[in-house]
Amino acid sequence: MEHTIKTNKQDEMINITDIVREDVRNSNIKDGIVIVFVPHTTAGITINENADPDVVYDILNSLQKVFPKDKNHRHMEGNSHAHIKASLMGLSCYIIIENGILKLGTWQGVYFCEFDGPRTRKFYTKIIG
Numbered sequence: 244m245e246h247t248i249k250t251n252k253q254d255e256m257i258n259i260t261d262i263v264r265e266d267v268r269n270s271n272i273k274d275g276i277v278i279v280f281v282p283h284t285t286a287g288i289t290i291n292e293n294a295d296p297d298v299v300y301d302i303l304n305s306l307q308k309v310f311p312k313d314k315n316h317r318h319m320e321g322n323s324h325a326h327i328k329a330s331l332m333g334l335s336c337y338i339i340i341e342n343g344i345l346k347l348g349t350w351q352g353v354y355f356c357e358f359d360g361p362r363t364r365k366f367y368t369k370i371i372g
């Protein structure tokens with residue numbers, strides 16, 4: 244499934260767990276794997292804490308400190324910091340489906356990570372039974 248997502252900030256993590264869950268439900272596949280993939284070079288995917296929003300804040304804040312906008316970067320577009328953060332997070336994740344349910348930990352959520360927003364973005368889910 245292809246999904247469009249609108250990001251609102253330059254750096255942002257958006258919880259997309261419910262969208263992934265819905266795709267799994269609609270697939271009627273009870274046992275398998277769902278892959279979530281981002282077709283961008285300055286956005287990523289990660290699984291992390293879904294309860295305390297301060298965790299997301301701390302992740303983004305820490306990444307900004309370690310990889311700030313750097314005038315010495317060679318990439319002409321000026322967004323190498325975003326490319327680096329996207330590669331660090333990774334562009335995909337996979338989750339086990341068992342009895343039609345995502346085998347996520349209680350505190351885990353799937354996050355679309357924007358590093359060069361705001362933009363209109365895409366992500367794909369692929370469910371393999």
Ligand code: ZN
Pocket residue numbers: 318320321322323326
């Ligand atoms: Zn670039």
